[in-house]
Amino acid sequence: MAVSSRRRVLPGFRLSLGFSWFYLGLLVLLPLSGLFLRTFTLTWAQFWETVTSARALAAYQLTFGASLAAALANVVFGLLVAWVLVRYRFPGRDLVEALVDLPFALPTAVAGLTLTTLFSANGWYGRHLEALGLKVAYTSLGVAVALTFIGLPFVVRTVQPVLEDIDVDVEEAAATLGATPWQTFARVLFPGILPALLSGFTLAFARALGEYGSVVFISGNMPLRTEIVPLLIITKLEQYDYAGATAIAVVMLTASFLLLLAVNLLHRWSHRRLEARSGH
Amino acid sequence: MRTQILLPLFLALSLAGCSKSSSDASAPSKGTEDVTLLNVSYDPTRELYADFNAAFAKQWEAKHGQKVTIKQSHGGSGKQARAVIDGLDADVVTLALAYDVDMLHDKAQLIPQNWQTRLLDNSAPYTSTIVFVVRKGNPKGIKDWEDLVKEGVSVITPNPKTSGGARWNYLAAWGYALRKQGGSEATAQAFIEKLFRNVPVLDSGARGSTTTFAERGLGDVLIAWENEAFLLTKEVGKDKFEIVVPSVSILAEPPVTVVDKNVDKRGTRAVAEAYLQYLYSDEGQELAAKHYYRPRSQAVAAKHAALFPKVSLFTIADVFGGWKKAQAAHFDDGGVFDRIYVPQAR
Structure with missing residues:
Protein backbone atom coordinates (compact mmCIF):
# COMPACT_ATOMS: atom_id res chain seq x y z
CA MET A 1 0.00 0.00 0.00
CA ALA A 2 2.66 2.44 1.01
CA VAL A 3 4.21 3.55 -2.25
CA SER A 4 7.53 5.08 -1.34
CA SER A 5 7.76 8.68 -2.37
CA ARG A 6 11.15 8.07 -3.97
CA ARG A 7 9.90 5.55 -6.50
CA ARG A 8 7.30 7.42 -8.52
CA VAL A 9 5.20 5.88 -11.24
CA LEU A 10 3.29 8.98 -12.30
CA PRO A 11 5.36 11.67 -14.01
CA GLY A 12 6.03 14.82 -12.08
CA PHE A 13 5.13 14.93 -8.42
CA ARG A 14 4.16 18.57 -8.64
CA LEU A 15 1.97 18.09 -11.67
CA SER A 16 0.08 15.17 -10.18
CA LEU A 17 -0.26 16.86 -6.80
CA GLY A 18 -1.44 20.04 -8.47
CA PHE A 19 -3.95 18.12 -10.49
CA SER A 20 -5.18 16.29 -7.39
CA TRP A 21 -5.76 19.56 -5.61
CA PHE A 22 -7.52 21.05 -8.59
CA TYR A 23 -9.71 18.01 -8.99
CA LEU A 24 -10.61 17.79 -5.31
CA GLY A 25 -11.12 21.53 -5.20
CA LEU A 26 -13.48 21.59 -8.13
CA LEU A 27 -15.44 18.50 -7.16
CA VAL A 28 -15.44 18.64 -3.38
CA LEU A 29 -14.19 21.86 -1.87
CA LEU A 30 -15.94 24.35 -4.13
CA PRO A 31 -19.45 22.88 -3.79
CA LEU A 32 -18.92 22.45 -0.06
CA SER A 33 -17.74 26.00 0.43
CA GLY A 34 -20.89 27.06 -1.38
CA LEU A 35 -22.77 25.12 1.25
CA PHE A 36 -21.02 26.98 4.03
CA LEU A 37 -21.58 30.33 2.33
CA ARG A 38 -25.30 29.65 2.13
CA THR A 39 -25.57 29.32 5.89
CA PHE A 40 -24.03 32.78 6.30
CA THR A 41 -27.38 34.24 5.29
CA LEU A 42 -28.56 33.16 8.74
CA THR A 43 -27.69 35.03 11.90
CA TRP A 44 -25.80 33.07 14.51
CA ALA A 45 -28.91 32.85 16.70
CA GLN A 46 -31.01 31.55 13.83
CA PHE A 47 -28.33 29.04 12.91
CA TRP A 48 -28.06 27.81 16.46
CA GLU A 49 -31.82 27.53 16.85
CA THR A 50 -32.10 25.55 13.62
CA VAL A 51 -29.36 23.09 14.37
CA THR A 52 -30.26 22.48 18.02
CA SER A 53 -34.03 22.13 17.72
CA ALA A 54 -35.45 19.06 19.42
CA ARG A 55 -36.15 17.42 16.09
CA ALA A 56 -32.68 18.07 14.76
CA LEU A 57 -31.09 16.64 17.91
CA ALA A 58 -33.25 13.53 17.71
CA ALA A 59 -32.36 13.15 14.04
CA TYR A 60 -28.59 13.44 14.65
CA GLN A 61 -28.86 10.84 17.34
CA LEU A 62 -30.73 8.42 15.12
CA THR A 63 -28.56 8.98 12.06
CA PHE A 64 -25.23 8.66 13.83
CA GLY A 65 -26.41 5.87 16.12
CA ALA A 66 -27.95 3.74 13.40
CA SER A 67 -25.02 4.37 11.05
CA LEU A 68 -22.57 3.31 13.73
CA ALA A 69 -24.57 0.21 14.61
CA ALA A 70 -24.87 -0.71 10.94
CA ALA A 71 -21.16 -0.19 10.25
CA LEU A 72 -20.19 -2.28 13.29
CA ALA A 73 -22.55 -5.07 12.27
CA ASN A 74 -20.97 -5.00 8.84
CA VAL A 75 -17.48 -5.16 10.30
CA VAL A 76 -18.35 -8.44 12.02
CA PHE A 77 -20.46 -10.06 9.34
CA GLY A 78 -18.66 -8.52 6.41
CA LEU A 79 -15.41 -9.99 7.71
CA LEU A 80 -17.09 -13.36 7.99
CA VAL A 81 -18.39 -13.18 4.43
CA ALA A 82 -15.00 -12.08 3.12
CA TRP A 83 -13.33 -14.91 5.01
CA VAL A 84 -15.68 -17.50 3.59
CA LEU A 85 -15.25 -16.14 0.09
CA VAL A 86 -11.46 -16.17 0.29
CA ARG A 87 -10.79 -19.35 2.19
CA TYR A 88 -13.41 -21.76 0.96
CA ARG A 89 -14.26 -23.12 -2.43
CA PHE A 90 -17.89 -24.16 -2.63
CA PRO A 91 -20.49 -24.49 -5.33
CA GLY A 92 -22.28 -21.23 -5.95
CA ARG A 93 -19.33 -19.15 -4.76
CA ASP A 94 -19.43 -16.95 -7.84
CA LEU A 95 -23.08 -16.33 -7.14
CA VAL A 96 -22.32 -15.19 -3.61
CA GLU A 97 -19.55 -12.95 -4.97
CA ALA A 98 -22.05 -11.25 -7.23
CA LEU A 99 -24.66 -11.02 -4.49
CA VAL A 100 -22.27 -9.09 -2.28
CA ASP A 101 -22.12 -6.28 -4.81
CA LEU A 102 -25.84 -6.09 -5.28
CA PRO A 103 -26.46 -3.43 -2.60
CA PHE A 104 -24.02 -1.23 -4.57
CA ALA A 105 -25.93 -1.54 -7.78
CA LEU A 106 -29.51 -1.57 -6.57
CA PRO A 107 -31.26 1.80 -6.65
CA THR A 108 -31.66 2.71 -3.00
CA ALA A 109 -35.40 3.25 -3.32
CA VAL A 110 -35.76 -0.32 -4.55
CA ALA A 111 -33.71 -1.54 -1.62
CA GLY A 112 -35.89 0.44 0.78
CA LEU A 113 -39.12 -0.85 -0.70
CA THR A 114 -37.88 -4.43 -0.70
CA LEU A 115 -36.70 -4.29 2.89
CA THR A 116 -39.93 -2.68 4.01
CA THR A 117 -41.92 -5.38 2.25
CA LEU A 118 -39.90 -8.06 4.02
CA PHE A 119 -39.97 -6.51 7.46
CA SER A 120 -43.46 -5.05 7.62
CA ALA A 121 -46.04 -6.83 9.75
CA ASN A 122 -47.31 -8.93 6.84
CA GLY A 123 -43.91 -9.53 5.26
CA TRP A 124 -41.85 -12.72 5.21
CA TYR A 125 -39.54 -11.71 8.05
CA GLY A 126 -41.79 -9.22 9.78
CA ARG A 127 -44.52 -11.80 10.32
CA HIS A 128 -42.24 -13.96 12.44
CA LEU A 129 -40.35 -11.16 14.13
CA GLU A 130 -43.56 -9.48 15.14
CA ALA A 131 -44.74 -12.74 16.72
CA LEU A 132 -41.60 -12.50 18.86
CA GLY A 133 -42.53 -8.96 19.76
CA LEU A 134 -39.85 -7.40 17.58
CA LYS A 135 -40.91 -4.56 15.31
CA VAL A 136 -38.42 -3.68 12.59
CA ALA A 137 -40.22 -1.73 9.89
CA TYR A 138 -41.04 1.86 10.92
CA THR A 139 -38.69 1.80 13.91
CA SER A 140 -35.10 2.89 14.41
CA LEU A 141 -34.14 -0.77 14.15
CA GLY A 142 -35.49 -0.70 10.61
CA VAL A 143 -33.25 2.27 9.85
CA ALA A 144 -30.24 0.29 11.08
CA VAL A 145 -31.28 -2.70 8.96
CA ALA A 146 -31.45 -0.59 5.80
CA LEU A 147 -28.09 0.99 6.54
CA THR A 148 -26.55 -2.42 7.18
CA PHE A 149 -27.83 -3.62 3.85
CA ILE A 150 -26.31 -0.79 1.86
CA GLY A 151 -23.02 -0.88 3.79
CA LEU A 152 -22.19 -4.57 3.47
CA PRO A 153 -20.20 -4.48 0.22
CA PHE A 154 -17.85 -1.81 1.54
CA VAL A 155 -16.47 -4.03 4.29
CA VAL A 156 -16.37 -7.21 2.22
CA ARG A 157 -14.66 -5.55 -0.72
CA THR A 158 -12.00 -3.79 1.33
CA VAL A 159 -11.13 -6.80 3.49
CA GLN A 160 -11.21 -9.41 0.76
CA PRO A 161 -8.01 -8.45 -1.14
CA VAL A 162 -6.05 -8.22 2.10
CA LEU A 163 -7.22 -11.63 3.20
CA GLU A 164 -6.25 -13.03 -0.17
CA ASP A 165 -2.73 -11.73 0.39
CA ILE A 166 -2.35 -13.58 3.66
CA ASP A 167 -1.08 -17.05 2.82
CA VAL A 168 -2.53 -20.08 4.46
CA ASP A 169 1.11 -20.89 5.30
CA VAL A 170 1.05 -18.14 7.87
CA GLU A 171 -1.79 -19.80 9.70
CA GLU A 172 -0.09 -23.16 9.44
CA ALA A 173 3.17 -21.76 10.74
CA ALA A 174 1.36 -20.27 13.72
CA ALA A 175 -0.30 -23.59 14.37
CA THR A 176 3.00 -25.50 14.26
CA LEU A 177 4.43 -23.02 16.70
CA GLY A 178 1.69 -24.01 19.09
CA ALA A 179 -0.84 -21.24 18.66
CA THR A 180 -4.45 -22.07 19.32
CA PRO A 181 -6.90 -21.18 16.53
CA TRP A 182 -8.02 -18.17 18.53
CA GLN A 183 -4.43 -16.99 19.06
CA THR A 184 -3.77 -17.43 15.37
CA PHE A 185 -6.70 -15.24 14.57
CA ALA A 186 -6.20 -12.61 17.25
CA ARG A 187 -2.40 -12.24 17.02
CA VAL A 188 -1.49 -13.26 13.52
CA LEU A 189 -4.39 -12.63 11.17
CA PHE A 190 -6.33 -9.84 12.79
CA PRO A 191 -3.53 -7.26 13.00
CA GLY A 192 -2.99 -7.75 9.29
CA ILE A 193 -6.57 -7.12 8.31
CA LEU A 194 -7.31 -4.43 10.87
CA PRO A 195 -6.37 -1.50 8.59
CA ALA A 196 -8.58 -2.84 5.81
CA LEU A 197 -11.35 -3.49 8.27
CA LEU A 198 -11.11 0.08 9.48
CA SER A 199 -11.28 1.37 5.92
CA GLY A 200 -14.34 -0.76 5.30
CA PHE A 201 -15.90 0.51 8.48
CA THR A 202 -15.23 4.11 7.48
CA LEU A 203 -16.74 3.66 4.05
CA ALA A 204 -19.81 1.86 5.35
CA PHE A 205 -20.28 4.44 8.08
CA ALA A 206 -19.88 7.41 5.77
CA ARG A 207 -22.24 5.90 3.24
CA ALA A 208 -24.84 5.30 5.94
CA LEU A 209 -24.70 8.87 7.22
CA GLY A 210 -25.80 10.28 3.91
CA GLU A 211 -28.26 7.58 2.95
CA TYR A 212 -31.75 8.81 2.13
CA GLY A 213 -33.48 6.74 -0.52
CA SER A 214 -33.68 3.39 1.20
CA VAL A 215 -34.24 4.69 4.71
CA VAL A 216 -37.29 6.87 4.14
CA PHE A 217 -39.32 3.85 3.13
CA ILE A 218 -38.56 1.72 6.16
CA SER A 219 -38.28 4.42 8.80
CA GLY A 220 -41.86 5.73 8.78
CA ASN A 221 -40.48 9.28 9.24
CA MET A 222 -42.12 9.97 12.59
CA PRO A 223 -40.91 13.26 14.06
CA LEU A 224 -38.55 12.81 17.04
CA ARG A 225 -38.55 9.05 16.62
CA THR A 226 -37.57 7.89 13.17
CA GLU A 227 -36.57 11.02 11.29
CA ILE A 228 -33.08 10.86 9.82
CA VAL A 229 -31.04 13.98 9.17
CA PRO A 230 -31.30 13.83 5.36
CA LEU A 231 -35.11 13.78 5.72
CA LEU A 232 -34.95 16.86 7.89
CA ILE A 233 -32.94 18.58 5.17
CA ILE A 234 -35.58 17.63 2.60
CA THR A 235 -38.38 19.00 4.79
CA LYS A 236 -36.51 22.31 5.01
CA LEU A 237 -36.15 22.38 1.25
CA GLU A 238 -39.88 21.73 0.88
CA GLN A 239 -40.37 25.04 2.71
CA TYR A 240 -37.85 26.66 0.36
CA ASP A 241 -35.77 27.24 3.47
CA TYR A 242 -32.44 26.79 1.69
CA ALA A 243 -30.49 28.43 4.50
CA GLY A 244 -32.03 26.20 7.18
CA ALA A 245 -31.39 23.11 5.07
CA THR A 246 -27.75 24.03 4.58
CA ALA A 247 -27.36 24.81 8.28
CA ILE A 248 -28.32 21.24 9.15
CA ALA A 249 -26.14 19.99 6.32
CA VAL A 250 -23.16 21.93 7.63
CA VAL A 251 -23.52 20.40 11.08
CA MET A 252 -23.80 16.97 9.53
CA LEU A 253 -20.81 17.62 7.31
CA THR A 254 -18.61 18.91 10.10
CA ALA A 255 -19.47 16.03 12.37
CA SER A 256 -18.88 13.50 9.60
CA PHE A 257 -15.60 15.13 8.67
CA LEU A 258 -14.31 15.02 12.24
CA LEU A 259 -15.37 11.41 12.62
CA LEU A 260 -13.79 10.37 9.35
CA LEU A 261 -10.64 12.24 10.27
CA ALA A 262 -10.52 10.41 13.60
CA VAL A 263 -10.98 7.06 11.89
CA ASN A 264 -8.28 7.91 9.39
CA LEU A 265 -5.86 8.80 12.17
CA LEU A 266 -6.72 5.52 13.86
CA HIS A 267 -6.16 3.81 10.55
CA ARG A 268 -2.74 5.38 10.16
CA TRP A 269 -1.83 4.45 13.73
CA SER A 270 -2.82 0.82 13.29
CA HIS A 271 -0.99 0.68 9.99
CA ARG A 272 2.17 2.03 11.56
CA ARG A 273 1.89 -0.41 14.40
CA LEU A 274 1.57 -3.21 11.87
CA GLU A 275 4.65 -2.11 9.98
CA ALA A 276 6.61 -1.80 13.20
CA ARG A 277 5.65 -5.33 14.13
CA SER A 278 6.44 -6.85 10.78
CA GLY A 279 9.76 -5.02 10.87
CA HIS A 280 11.02 -7.26 13.67
CA MET B 1 -31.12 33.99 -2.18
CA ARG B 2 -31.43 33.89 -5.94
CA THR B 3 -31.05 30.76 -7.98
CA GLN B 4 -29.02 28.09 -6.37
CA ILE B 5 -25.89 28.26 -8.40
CA LEU B 6 -23.19 27.64 -5.88
CA LEU B 7 -24.23 24.26 -4.64
CA PRO B 8 -24.18 22.09 -7.73
CA LEU B 9 -21.72 24.35 -9.46
CA PHE B 10 -20.37 21.65 -11.63
CA LEU B 11 -23.82 20.59 -12.79
CA ALA B 12 -24.98 24.13 -13.16
CA LEU B 13 -22.12 24.93 -15.48
CA SER B 14 -22.78 21.97 -17.70
CA LEU B 15 -26.52 22.62 -17.62
CA ALA B 16 -26.00 26.20 -18.66
CA GLY B 17 -23.99 24.94 -21.59
CA CYS B 18 -26.72 22.54 -22.61
CA SER B 19 -29.57 24.96 -22.28
CA LYS B 20 -27.80 27.55 -24.37
CA SER B 21 -27.33 25.19 -27.26
CA SER B 22 -30.85 23.82 -27.03
CA SER B 23 -32.40 27.26 -26.98
CA ASP B 24 -30.39 28.26 -30.03
CA ALA B 25 -31.67 25.23 -31.85
CA SER B 26 -35.33 25.84 -31.17
CA ALA B 27 -35.42 29.61 -30.92
CA PRO B 28 -37.61 30.69 -33.83
CA SER B 29 -40.88 28.83 -33.52
CA LYS B 30 -42.63 30.23 -36.56
CA GLY B 31 -43.34 28.42 -39.77
CA THR B 32 -43.08 24.69 -39.94
CA GLU B 33 -40.01 24.35 -37.82
CA ASP B 34 -40.43 21.77 -35.09
CA VAL B 35 -40.83 22.97 -31.55
CA THR B 36 -40.39 21.27 -28.20
CA LEU B 37 -42.02 22.11 -24.90
CA LEU B 38 -40.99 20.97 -21.48
CA ASN B 39 -43.83 20.41 -19.03
CA VAL B 40 -42.57 20.06 -15.48
CA SER B 41 -45.26 18.31 -13.50
CA TYR B 42 -45.77 16.28 -10.34
CA ASP B 43 -46.00 12.53 -9.91
CA PRO B 44 -49.57 11.32 -10.46
CA THR B 45 -50.15 13.27 -13.69
CA ARG B 46 -47.85 11.05 -15.75
CA GLU B 47 -50.60 9.13 -17.51
CA LEU B 48 -52.85 12.15 -17.91
CA TYR B 49 -50.20 14.17 -19.71
CA ALA B 50 -49.02 11.23 -21.79
CA ASP B 51 -52.51 11.21 -23.32
CA PHE B 52 -52.96 14.95 -23.35
CA ASN B 53 -49.62 15.67 -25.03
CA ALA B 54 -50.49 13.40 -27.93
CA ALA B 55 -53.90 15.04 -28.29
CA PHE B 56 -52.47 18.55 -28.21
CA ALA B 57 -49.67 17.77 -30.65
CA LYS B 58 -52.20 16.43 -33.13
CA GLN B 59 -54.46 19.42 -32.78
CA TRP B 60 -51.60 21.93 -33.03
CA GLU B 61 -50.12 20.32 -36.11
CA ALA B 62 -53.51 20.22 -37.83
CA LYS B 63 -54.06 23.89 -37.09
CA HIS B 64 -50.59 25.37 -37.56
CA GLY B 65 -48.74 22.76 -39.57
CA GLN B 66 -46.03 22.69 -36.94
CA LYS B 67 -44.78 19.61 -35.18
CA VAL B 68 -44.64 19.98 -31.43
CA THR B 69 -42.93 17.54 -29.11
CA ILE B 70 -43.74 17.78 -25.43
CA LYS B 71 -41.26 16.46 -22.95
CA GLN B 72 -42.48 15.55 -19.50
CA SER B 73 -40.76 15.65 -16.17
CA HIS B 74 -42.39 14.19 -13.07
CA GLY B 75 -41.44 14.19 -9.41
CA GLY B 76 -42.53 15.56 -6.08
CA SER B 77 -44.19 18.93 -6.59
CA GLY B 78 -41.79 20.87 -4.36
CA LYS B 79 -38.74 19.19 -5.85
CA GLN B 80 -39.93 19.99 -9.35
CA ALA B 81 -40.48 23.64 -8.46
CA ARG B 82 -36.98 23.86 -7.01
CA ALA B 83 -35.55 22.35 -10.19
CA VAL B 84 -37.23 25.10 -12.23
CA ILE B 85 -36.03 27.76 -9.77
CA ASP B 86 -32.52 26.35 -10.09
CA GLY B 87 -32.61 26.66 -13.85
CA LEU B 88 -34.51 23.76 -15.40
CA ASP B 89 -35.86 25.20 -18.66
CA ALA B 90 -39.55 24.43 -18.16
CA ASP B 91 -41.93 26.09 -20.60
CA VAL B 92 -44.93 25.24 -18.46
CA VAL B 93 -45.32 23.88 -14.95
CA THR B 94 -48.33 21.81 -13.85
CA LEU B 95 -47.85 21.25 -10.12
CA ALA B 96 -49.81 19.99 -7.14
CA LEU B 97 -50.22 23.24 -5.25
CA ALA B 98 -50.13 26.95 -5.87
CA TYR B 99 -47.55 27.45 -3.12
CA ASP B 100 -44.90 25.72 -5.20
CA VAL B 101 -45.78 27.85 -8.22
CA ASP B 102 -45.74 31.01 -6.09
CA MET B 103 -42.12 30.25 -5.29
CA LEU B 104 -41.23 30.54 -8.99
CA HIS B 105 -42.06 34.19 -8.52
CA ASP B 106 -40.78 34.69 -4.98
CA LYS B 107 -37.45 32.95 -5.34
CA ALA B 108 -36.54 33.54 -8.96
CA GLN B 109 -38.99 36.03 -10.55
CA LEU B 110 -39.68 33.57 -13.36
CA ILE B 111 -43.36 34.48 -13.49
CA PRO B 112 -45.38 37.57 -12.47
CA GLN B 113 -46.96 37.67 -9.05
CA ASN B 114 -50.49 37.55 -10.45
CA TRP B 115 -49.85 34.35 -12.40
CA GLN B 116 -52.87 32.60 -10.94
CA THR B 117 -55.32 35.11 -12.42
CA ARG B 118 -54.09 34.62 -15.97
CA LEU B 119 -56.10 31.49 -16.68
CA LEU B 120 -59.66 30.56 -15.77
CA ASP B 121 -60.61 28.96 -12.46
CA ASN B 122 -57.48 29.96 -10.52
CA SER B 123 -55.37 28.50 -13.31
CA ALA B 124 -56.49 25.02 -12.31
CA PRO B 125 -58.10 23.41 -15.38
CA TYR B 126 -59.00 20.25 -13.49
CA GLU B 253 -56.73 22.79 -7.36
CA PRO B 254 -53.49 21.72 -9.02
CA PRO B 255 -52.48 24.84 -10.92
CA VAL B 256 -50.73 25.33 -14.27
CA THR B 257 -48.77 28.24 -15.67
CA VAL B 258 -46.46 29.26 -18.44
CA VAL B 259 -42.96 30.07 -17.15
CA ASP B 260 -42.59 33.54 -18.65
CA LYS B 261 -38.84 33.93 -18.46
CA ASN B 262 -38.24 30.57 -20.11
CA VAL B 263 -40.80 30.84 -22.91
CA ASP B 264 -39.63 34.36 -23.77
CA LYS B 265 -36.06 33.20 -23.92
CA ARG B 266 -36.91 30.17 -26.02
CA GLY B 267 -39.56 31.88 -28.13
CA THR B 268 -42.19 29.29 -27.27
CA ARG B 269 -44.80 31.50 -25.63
CA ALA B 270 -47.52 31.05 -28.25
CA VAL B 271 -47.42 27.30 -28.28
CA ALA B 272 -46.99 27.04 -24.51
CA GLU B 273 -50.03 29.22 -23.90
CA ALA B 274 -52.07 27.26 -26.42
CA TYR B 275 -50.99 24.07 -24.69
CA LEU B 276 -52.41 25.21 -21.37
CA GLN B 277 -55.53 26.67 -22.98
CA TYR B 278 -56.16 23.30 -24.58
CA LEU B 279 -56.48 21.78 -21.10
CA TYR B 280 -59.73 23.78 -20.85
CA SER B 281 -61.06 22.50 -24.18
CA ASP B 282 -63.63 19.72 -24.32
CA GLU B 283 -60.97 17.22 -25.32
CA GLY B 284 -58.65 18.31 -22.52
CA GLN B 285 -61.48 18.12 -20.00
CA GLU B 286 -62.49 14.67 -21.23
CA LEU B 287 -58.94 13.45 -20.78
CA ALA B 288 -58.82 14.87 -17.27
CA ALA B 289 -62.02 13.00 -16.43
CA LYS B 290 -60.64 9.85 -18.00
CA HIS B 291 -57.73 10.05 -15.60
CA TYR B 292 -60.09 10.68 -12.69
CA TYR B 293 -59.56 14.39 -12.28
CA ARG B 294 -62.75 16.41 -11.88
CA PRO B 295 -63.30 18.50 -15.01
CA ARG B 296 -64.07 22.22 -14.66
CA SER B 297 -66.36 22.31 -17.68
CA GLN B 298 -69.97 21.91 -16.57
CA ALA B 299 -70.87 20.01 -19.71
CA VAL B 300 -68.06 17.49 -19.38
CA ALA B 301 -68.60 17.18 -15.65
CA ALA B 302 -72.28 16.43 -16.23
CA LYS B 303 -71.33 13.55 -18.49
CA HIS B 304 -69.21 12.03 -15.74
CA ALA B 305 -71.50 12.88 -12.85
CA ALA B 306 -71.87 9.23 -11.93
CA LEU B 307 -68.13 8.92 -11.36
CA PHE B 308 -67.69 11.94 -9.15
Missing part, protein backbone atom coordinates in the same frame (compact mmCIF):
# COMPACT_ATOMS: atom_id res chain seq x y z
CA THR B 127 -59.53 19.63 -9.81
CA SER B 128 -59.71 16.81 -7.36
CA THR B 129 -60.68 16.36 -3.78
CA ILE B 130 -59.61 14.40 -0.76
CA VAL B 131 -61.39 11.12 -0.06
CA PHE B 132 -60.84 7.98 2.01
CA VAL B 133 -59.90 4.53 0.82
CA VAL B 134 -60.90 1.69 3.13
CA ARG B 135 -60.55 -2.07 2.93
CA LYS B 136 -63.28 -4.10 1.23
CA GLY B 137 -66.48 -4.15 3.23
CA ASN B 138 -65.33 -1.16 5.30
CA PRO B 139 -64.73 -3.25 8.44
CA LYS B 140 -64.21 -0.22 10.68
CA GLY B 141 -67.33 1.51 9.41
CA ILE B 142 -65.57 4.67 8.27
CA LYS B 143 -68.08 7.21 6.97
CA ASP B 144 -66.76 10.66 7.68
CA TRP B 145 -63.85 12.60 9.12
CA GLU B 146 -65.09 12.04 12.65
CA ASP B 147 -64.48 8.31 12.31
CA LEU B 148 -60.78 8.88 11.65
CA VAL B 149 -60.07 10.15 15.15
CA LYS B 150 -61.76 7.24 16.90
CA GLU B 151 -59.59 5.09 19.06
CA GLY B 152 -58.33 1.98 17.32
CA VAL B 153 -58.58 3.41 13.82
CA SER B 154 -55.26 3.52 12.05
CA VAL B 155 -54.93 6.23 9.39
CA ILE B 156 -52.37 6.37 6.59
CA THR B 157 -51.40 9.74 5.13
CA PRO B 158 -48.02 11.00 3.93
CA ASN B 159 -45.88 13.53 5.74
CA PRO B 160 -47.21 17.02 4.91
CA LYS B 161 -43.74 18.43 5.50
CA THR B 162 -42.35 16.50 2.55
CA SER B 163 -45.38 15.84 0.38
CA GLY B 164 -47.34 18.61 -1.28
CA GLY B 165 -50.28 16.27 -1.87
CA ALA B 166 -50.41 15.43 1.82
CA ARG B 167 -50.83 19.09 2.68
CA TRP B 168 -54.21 18.96 0.94
CA ASN B 169 -55.15 15.95 3.11
CA TYR B 170 -54.23 17.82 6.24
CA LEU B 171 -56.02 21.01 5.22
CA ALA B 172 -59.15 19.05 4.29
CA ALA B 173 -59.26 17.59 7.81
CA TRP B 174 -58.62 21.00 9.36
CA GLY B 175 -61.33 22.63 7.26
CA TYR B 176 -63.81 19.95 8.22
CA ALA B 177 -63.17 20.45 11.93
CA LEU B 178 -63.22 24.22 11.65
CA ARG B 179 -66.46 24.41 9.70
CA LYS B 180 -68.50 21.87 11.61
CA GLN B 181 -70.95 22.99 14.29
CA GLY B 182 -69.13 24.74 17.11
CA GLY B 183 -65.81 24.55 15.30
CA SER B 184 -62.98 26.95 16.05
CA GLU B 185 -59.24 27.16 15.59
CA ALA B 186 -58.83 25.39 18.90
CA THR B 187 -61.19 22.51 18.12
CA ALA B 188 -59.61 22.15 14.70
CA GLN B 189 -56.19 21.88 16.25
CA ALA B 190 -57.42 19.31 18.75
CA PHE B 191 -58.98 17.36 15.89
CA ILE B 192 -55.79 17.37 13.85
CA GLU B 193 -53.79 16.28 16.87
CA LYS B 194 -56.12 13.37 17.50
CA LEU B 195 -56.04 12.46 13.83
CA PHE B 196 -52.26 12.34 13.67
CA ARG B 197 -52.10 10.29 16.86
CA ASN B 198 -53.79 7.64 14.73
CA VAL B 199 -51.15 7.85 11.99
CA PRO B 200 -48.49 5.18 12.56
CA VAL B 201 -46.24 6.00 9.59
CA LEU B 202 -45.55 9.22 7.70
CA ASP B 203 -44.33 8.26 4.26
CA SER B 204 -42.41 10.92 2.39
CA GLY B 205 -44.76 10.92 -0.61
CA ALA B 206 -48.30 10.02 -1.64
CA ARG B 207 -47.32 6.95 -3.63
CA GLY B 208 -45.34 5.73 -0.63
CA SER B 209 -48.45 5.95 1.52
CA THR B 210 -50.49 4.12 -1.07
CA THR B 211 -47.92 1.32 -1.02
CA THR B 212 -47.94 1.22 2.77
CA PHE B 213 -51.71 0.91 2.78
CA ALA B 214 -52.19 -1.39 -0.19
CA GLU B 215 -49.11 -3.62 -0.12
CA ARG B 216 -48.05 -3.65 3.51
CA GLY B 217 -51.61 -3.95 4.78
CA LEU B 218 -51.02 -1.14 7.27
CA GLY B 219 -53.88 1.09 8.38
CA ASP B 220 -57.67 0.99 8.21
CA VAL B 221 -58.05 4.04 6.04
CA LEU B 222 -55.91 5.86 3.53
CA ILE B 223 -56.47 9.58 3.01
CA ALA B 224 -55.85 10.24 -0.66
CA TRP B 225 -56.54 12.42 -3.65
CA GLU B 226 -59.65 11.23 -5.41
CA ASN B 227 -57.78 10.49 -8.64
CA GLU B 228 -55.26 8.35 -6.75
CA ALA B 229 -58.07 6.61 -4.91
CA PHE B 230 -59.72 5.73 -8.22
CA LEU B 231 -56.45 4.43 -9.57
CA LEU B 232 -56.09 2.24 -6.52
CA THR B 233 -59.61 0.87 -6.47
CA LYS B 234 -60.17 0.53 -10.20
CA GLU B 235 -56.79 -0.44 -11.51
CA VAL B 236 -54.45 -1.69 -8.82
CA GLY B 237 -56.52 -3.42 -6.15
CA LYS B 238 -59.79 -4.35 -7.75
CA ASP B 239 -62.18 -5.77 -5.16
CA LYS B 240 -59.78 -5.08 -2.34
CA PHE B 241 -60.59 -1.49 -1.53
CA GLU B 242 -63.54 0.89 -1.44
CA ILE B 243 -63.75 4.64 -1.68
CA VAL B 244 -65.55 6.52 1.06
CA VAL B 245 -66.45 10.11 0.26
CA PRO B 246 -66.67 12.32 3.35
CA SER B 247 -69.48 14.84 3.84
CA VAL B 248 -67.12 17.78 3.46
CA SER B 249 -63.78 18.04 1.75
CA ILE B 250 -61.40 20.47 0.13
CA LEU B 251 -61.33 21.47 -3.50
CA ALA B 252 -57.82 20.49 -4.56
CA PRO B 309 -70.16 12.06 -6.25
CA LYS B 310 -71.33 15.43 -4.98
CA VAL B 311 -69.36 16.64 -1.99
CA SER B 312 -69.59 19.92 -0.16
CA LEU B 313 -66.25 21.45 -1.10
CA PHE B 314 -64.44 24.41 0.40
CA THR B 315 -61.42 26.10 -1.16
CA ILE B 316 -58.14 26.99 0.35
CA ALA B 317 -58.93 30.66 -0.15
CA ASP B 318 -62.22 30.28 1.81
CA VAL B 319 -60.75 28.68 4.88
CA PHE B 320 -57.08 29.53 4.97
CA GLY B 321 -56.75 32.74 2.99
CA GLY B 322 -54.52 31.18 0.38
CA TRP B 323 -51.55 28.85 0.24
CA LYS B 324 -48.91 31.13 1.63
CA LYS B 325 -50.84 31.69 4.83
CA ALA B 326 -51.70 28.01 5.15
CA GLN B 327 -48.08 27.04 4.61
CA ALA B 328 -46.75 29.51 7.16
CA ALA B 329 -49.33 28.67 9.84
CA HIS B 330 -49.34 24.91 9.47
CA PHE B 331 -46.34 23.44 7.73
CA ASP B 332 -43.35 25.70 8.22
CA ASP B 333 -41.01 24.85 11.09
CA GLY B 334 -42.70 25.56 14.40
CA GLY B 335 -46.14 25.55 12.74
CA VAL B 336 -49.21 23.65 13.89
CA PHE B 337 -48.07 20.37 12.38
CA ASP B 338 -44.74 20.46 14.21
CA ARG B 339 -46.47 21.26 17.47
CA ILE B 340 -48.38 17.98 17.27
CA TYR B 341 -45.10 16.16 17.72
CA VAL B 342 -42.93 18.67 19.54
CA PRO B 343 -45.23 20.25 22.13
CA GLN B 344 -43.06 23.24 22.99
CA ALA B 345 -41.63 23.86 19.54
CA ARG B 346 -40.52 27.45 19.93
